[in-house]
């Protein structure tokens with residue numbers, strides 16, 4: 001089966017900074033993949049290129065077997081994302097944002113869908129608030145609600161659980177596992193919580209200074225580096241020790 005994401009020799013330069021440096025990887029359909037690496041490794045830059053929010057300096061991105069330059073609408077209709085760096089319009093109320101977004105995507109049974117997700121992420125209590133008045137945790141929950149509204153085939157999530165309280169973070173993990181299992185959704189996401197990554201990821205991709213350092217299942221990497229757990233593997237790779 002063709003991979004749902006195929007990145008080949010991807011490079012992004014910001015002036016003299018090479019944020020992503022000859023990065024190649026694949027994400028197979030139906031998997032949850034963790035994109036890991038220390039601060040500044042290039043995770044957010046990679047996700048933003050996968051969303052076509054910033055243009056690669058060079059290299060190729062294929063999503064669902066297609067490229068943005070010839071199939072932008074098709075790709076964007078089949079994916080969704082949540083990112084702390086891309087926000088919904090702040091001057092709209094939360095429910096207005098969800099309705100607008102849902103209509104834009106032609107979501108069927110929109111009100112039911114919003115109700116269901118609103119209960120799940122407990123956003124009902126601030127539905128009438130202006131979006132720019134939300135706390136970070138509330139914004140994250142709104143972004144996750146928005147990200148699931150159009151039943152995407154592919155979800156790109158940049159640190160989705162970082163600002164959530166432990167209870168909502170745990171329920172978010174269970175929800176991600178559930179939509180993977182029940183709807184075959186493919187998820188690529190970043191996190192610094194290695195315990196969480198070990199719990200939900202089928203595969204992890206480690207990057208550092210924009211380059212691929214290693215990839216595999218959490219178990220494979222723990223075994224390969226002879227470590228206790230994925231957190232130890234992370235420290236080992238990030239500190240640039242040899243195997």
Ligand SMILES: Nc1ncnc2c1ncn2[C@@H]1O[C@H](COP(=O)(O)OP(=O)(O)O)[C@@H](O)[C@H]1O
Pocket residue numbers: 014017018019037038039040041042043044045046
């Ligand atoms: N818009 C930008 N302009 C200049 N440098 C940037 C920009 N965005 C990211 N960078 C730099 O690119 C590198 C990778 O950043 P980022 O992708 O945010 O890393 P991560 O998400 O892994 O923490 C960092 O050195 C960062 O300072």
Ligand SMILES: [Mg+2]
Pocket residue numbers: 043044045
């Ligand atoms: Mg980041």
